[in-house]
Amino acid sequence: MSTLHEDEFNASFPKSYQPKDFESTIYHQWEEANTFAPQSRFGNTESPFVVVIPPPNVTGVLHMGHGLNGSLQDILVRYQRMLGRKTLWVPGTDHAGIATQHVAEKELKAQGKSRHDVGRKAFVEYVWQVKERHHKIITQQLREIGSSCDWQAERFTLDEGLSQAVRESFVRMYQAGDIYQGEYLVNWCMRCTTALSDDEVEYAEESSFLYHVKYPLVDGSGALIVATSRPETIFGDVALAVHPEDERYLAMIGKEVHVPMTNRTIKVIADSYVDRTFGSAVLKVTPSHDPNDFEIGKRHNLASINIFHENGLLNQHTPKEFQGLTIVKAREAAVALLEQLELLVKKDPLQHRVGHCYRCNTTIEPYLSKQWFVRMEKMASMALQAHDDGKIHFYPKRWENTYSAWLKDIRDWCISRQLWWGHRIPAWYCAACGKISVSTTDLTHCSHCQSTNIKQDEDVLDTWFSSWLWPFSVFGWPNQSEQLKEFYPTSTLVTAYDIIFFWVTRMIMAGLNFMGEVPFKDIYITPLVRDKQGRKMSKTLGNGIDPLEIVKSDGADALRFTIAYLSTQGQDLPLDREMFKMGGRFANKIWNASRFLLGNRVAIAYKPELAKQYSALDMWIAYRLNHASKLVAEAFTQYRFDDASHAIYDYFWDDFCDWYLEALKASFYADDVAEKERALAVSLSILEESLRLMHPFLPFISEEIYQKLPNKQADFLIVAPYPQAQDRSMWEASAEAFGTVKLFIGQVRAMRTQFGIAGDERIVAKVYIASNQEREAFMAHEEVMLRMAKLKTIELASVAFNETDRKAHLGVNLVGRDFEALLVMRHLINIEQEIAKLTKELAEVTQQMERAQAKLANENFVQRADPSAVAKERERVEQFSQQRIKLEASLESLKES
Incomplete structure (x- = not known):
């Protein structure tokens, strides 16, 4: 092959590394060539490697957590694809009921409207428009960080197929008695006006007060003192409770007390739940507003008084002057009135954990309402057994304890949400016979009495009720499609620790319940991204890093490689913007080294037939490359992304650039034309394999350089074979011989430094x-030394x-x-x-x-x-x-x- 003209080379390979000049172009070329579609290669007959993306909220934007998760998934997917396995990465987005409805309502509010003004049908249509606008943004962002998803397989948790899967699962479980409806105390967000499951409540330490309040005995013999942090709920009190073995209060059991600030009286009851060491050891029982009181109320057949509207304002069951007040204002008014009535004994500072909505951070209130629930005990037992049988593995392993502990202490799952956006509950109420009908299709008649006087439930299902089906619903379940047969179960799940409960365990339960096997074997829990001060990145603190800003300034490869290099399994990941310069510097090193090698084609003819004529130097670098390939393969088996990226970095920067290329200059600058041609052919062969080694971690720059090689093995690097560690024992002696030369040079350099000898002194x-x-190695590499x-x-x-x-x-x-x-x-x-x-x-x-x-x-x-x-x-x-x-x-x- 002839040499290159210098102008031609400079035009095709600029001196300056500028990732923005080629990253989007390369991604478009990959998509156009359909390289992301699942296809077996190189005779690989292993089962498919399948990953389903943790679907980001459709109205969201990528934050650094997404950048981390997406980068690590893509590294895995690219690695397996290059091994030749049929590889499928299913992309998708989540309809995110509460979050997306909130975005739509906020937009309407800016127009002076509410969802009630436009009506349910029009509002849902409007939210779909919101979804379409935001969907394009999030999918484009995933492309920008290099996510090689099969976009033809993309799904949405509210699309037609997944909607069918949701209805099918609901109906099956209802008919099996695993879904039921009941009036229970649920976690209620007053801002979102919806119920939340236990796992959607986030707790934080708050400062408050413990108020000690007198409840005068009706017989005039004195008063009982109750300590409460929520004096506004006194209006919902239906009893006072004491421990049945507390000698201080045995004579009080059965007596009546006046409820402060009201004209009601309630009885003193005995219940072993009461803590004899807390406060005065007298408990006010408010079944509608405390989960423990709710259980006491059931045991003693007590009435329930709900004092809140669903929006958090006090209702008609409170005195007129309290009605319409917020909880905060009602607490202030209650304290003032208690002081006025001389019923407030004292107040003490209190530090306690308070629940907040995971979406809007509003304080959660226990709220009595009729909701739909999933019975969890049976499925939790199945999920625990799957773990005990070794069917699932967590990386790091310590998360298995978290998984098991949650399943052992599980409560039934509240799945109904008081929203309009989402999967509407497929249950119809008959006004004629009073029974409930459930169906996978919309009903016009009662399935019990055939009356047409029926109405569908107004609520929608919890967002997680659709996403717990994700690993098989994306393949067409409940239909037994060819995709479902081929790609379920999936291979690996990559996700964050904070949705182990929301999503991971529920997917395992759903897979076992509906498919009879776990949805994935390996679960890699990503590090938690923090700032340099160790704080979790959040909008509130303003300490987040936009991954797309890193892509713009340093390139997607810098983002990905830095993340992988620093992702030590089991440890949090502290990041600041400057740290991504490391990945950028490495990419720049790759660019310059490759440009140096390929630039020799301007003066030296490339002859591919010489590519296997290795010198001792070439044997050494090939030996080191083979060793790096072995380390990377070992790291992937344990999901140690940092070990794999360190092996690549150490090999390319230290061995290839600092030693091999420097030593190779002796051949390139020699007068022997045949030696120049041999050295060029061999070194380009080594470079080609090196680019294949680093591709999963730095896909864009490796592909851009690969396309400039005269010796590329495939049309695209993304579908070229990954380097496999071979038995290179026959090169060991030659490699060690050059290793001695390398040691000698290093020792001489160290001596020069130690004694301060100038570089121009020979x-x-x-x-x-x-x-x-x-001796032969020294003689062969005399010029190098x-x-x-x-x-x-x-x-x-x-x-x-x-x-x-x-x-x-x-x-x-x-x-x-x-x-x-x-x-x-x-x-x-x-x-x-x-x-x-x-x-x-x-x-x-x-x-x-x-x-x-x-x-x-x-x-x-x-x-x-x-x-x-x-x-x-x-x-x-x-x-x-x-x-x-x-x-x-x-x-x-x-x-x-």
């Missing part, structure tokens, strides 16, 4: 080599050095396996100055070592200190000891010279 090296193979170690000459000695030789040449004793070298540099060193410097260093090291030894000699320290601190001191002693040996040897050499 040194004579005298080398004795016992091994013939290493002269240039990289900045030597004047290398003289090979025929016999081993003696003390006279060492003293004559300053005795800088470089020792490797089977070689010893002496550097002639006495004339370049100020002996007295160097002795003084090394003597000072030796004194400092000795002092530090003695301090560490003194600590270890102290029995109190050894016995009482943290074991890691003791181990650290022992490590310091060893390090200082080694430093002393080196310094003493250098001093001895200088003194004897």
Whole structure:
């Protein structure tokens, strides 16, 4: 193949690395070529590798958590695709009932309207328009970070197929008795005006007060004191409770008390739930507004008084002056009235955990209402058994404890939501016979009495009720499609820890319940992204990092590689914007190294037939590349993205760039044309395989460079074969031989640095080599060593050095396996100055070592200190000891010279 014209090369391979010039173009080319579609390659007959994306909210935008999750999923998917497995990554978005309805209502409010003004049908149509606008944004953002999803397989949790799956699952479970309706105390968000499941409540520490209130006895014999943090709920009190074994109150049981601020009286009852150590050990029982009181109410057949409207304002069951007040205002008014009535004994500061809505952060109120529930105990037992049987594995493993603990303490799942946007509950109420009909299709007649006087339930299902079906509904379930048969169960789930309860465990339960097997085997829990101060990134703190801003400034590869490099399994991920410069610098290094190699085609002809004519240098780099491939493969089996990216970084930056390319210049700058052509062909072969190795982590730059290679194996790197570690034992000796050359160069460089010898000063090296193979390696790479170690000459000695030789040449004793070298540099060193410097260093090291030894000699320290601190001191002693040996040897050499 002929050489390139310089102008042609510069036009196709600019000097400056500018990712924005090619990233979007490359992604478009991948899509156009349908490279993301599942297809087996290279004779791989393994089962398909399938990943379903944790569907982001359709109205959301990508934050760094999405950037992390999407990047790691894509790395896995690209790796498996290049192994030749039929690989499918299903993209999709979630209708996110509460969040999306909130966005739509906010827009209507700006127009002076509410959803009630426009009506349910028009409002739902409007939300669909909102969804379409936002959907385009989120899917484009996923493309920008390089997500190689099969967009032809994209799904939406409210699309026609998933809607059918939701109805089918509801009807099946209702008919099996696993879904039921009942009046229960639920978590209620007054702003969203909907019920929430236990898992949708987020708790935070808050400062408040504990109010001690008098409840006067009707018989006039005194009063009972009740401690409450919510005095506004006194209007809903239906009893006072004391412990049946509390001797202080045995005589009070059965008596009546006046309810403060009202004209009602209630009885004192006995219940073992009461904590005899809290407050006055007298509990006000308000079944409509406390889950524990609700259970007491059921046990004692007590009435319930609900004092709130669904929007949180106090209702008609409170005095007129309280009606219409917010909870906060009602609490202030209640405290003021209690003080006026001289019923408030005192108030104490209180720190307690308060529940908040996971969407809007409004304080959650327990609220009595009729809701739909899923019975969880049976399915939880199945999910626990699947774990015990080894059918699912968490990475890191510690999350298995979280999974098991939640399942063992599970409560029934409230699945109804008082919203208009979502899957409407497929239940119809008959006005004629009073019975409920459920159906997978819309009903016009009661299934019990055939009356047409029926009405569908107004509520919708919890968003998670559709997403718990996600791993099989995306493939057409309940229809037994070919896709379902081929791609279920999926392979790996990559998700954040905060939805283990919301989503992961429920998907496992749904998979076992409807499909008879777990939906995935491996569950990788991503690190939690924090800022440099260790705080969780959030809109409230304003400490988030927009991943798309990183893409714009540094490129998608910088974003992805930095995330992978820093994602240590089981540890949080602290990030700031500057950290992504590391990934950008690595990409720039790849660009410059590749440009250097390919630039040699301007003067050197590329001859592919020479690509396997390896020198010892080539065998060494191929050996290192093979080792890196092995490390990457091992890391992927344990989802250690950091280990894999470190292996790639260390290989390419250190071995390939700093050593191989530098050493290769000896061939490129030689007069031997045949050697130039051989070196170019071999090095481009190594580069091609190196690009394949790094592609999953840096897909854009690797593909851009790959397209410029004269020796690419496939139309696109994304579908080229991934490097597989081979048995390279036959290269081991050659690789070790060059390893000796590398060691020698490194030692010479270290000596030059230690003695402050300028770079333009050339040194004579005298080398004795016992091994013939290493002698040949030294001779073969003489030019490399002269240039990289900045030597004047290398003289090979025929016999081993003696003390006279060492003293004559300053005795800088470089020792490797089977070689010893002496550097002639006495004339370049100020002996007295160097002795003084090394003597000072030796004194400092000795002092530090003695301090560490003194600590270890102290029995109190050894016995009482943290074991890691003791181990650290022992490590310091060893390090200082080694430093002393080196310094003493250098001093001895200088003194004897």
